[in-house]
Amino acid sequence: MSLRINDNIEISDWELVESFVRASGPGGQNVNKVSTAVELRFEAARSPALTGPVKTRLRRIAGRKWTADGALVIFVQDTRSQARNRELARERLAEMIRAALVAPKRRVK
Secondary structure, eight states: OOEEOSSSOEEOGGGEEEEEEOOOSOOGGGGGTOOOEEEEEEOOTTOTTSOHHHHHHHHHHHGGGBOTTSOEEEEEOSSSOHHHHHHHHHHHHHHHHHHHHSOOOOOOO
16 A cells, blocks of 8 residues: 655655554553554655655655664554554654745845
8 A cells, every 4th residue: 555645755665664563651451462653664765656856855754763774763652552553653654744845944144
């Protein structure tokens, strides 16, 4: 299931890796049994869908979420639902990429 950013950009399945881990925090008896937290890894540096300047801006926006090998890692454990956490992670990635698509205006002294 690919991730659609806008009309021109679509992220392929091979660029996204999802892993599910146990979430910390409240959850009652369920927290020790069910892996609901999602770690979404996007291979941004190798992505053919993004141009060089977009990758540079995305790296600046991502900050500490950007790894040394050029991947963007988003960790979500907001809800008790694995499916909802997965949706939230994909939405956050799409928002970050949309923000990186906007070129900053040139500053005039």
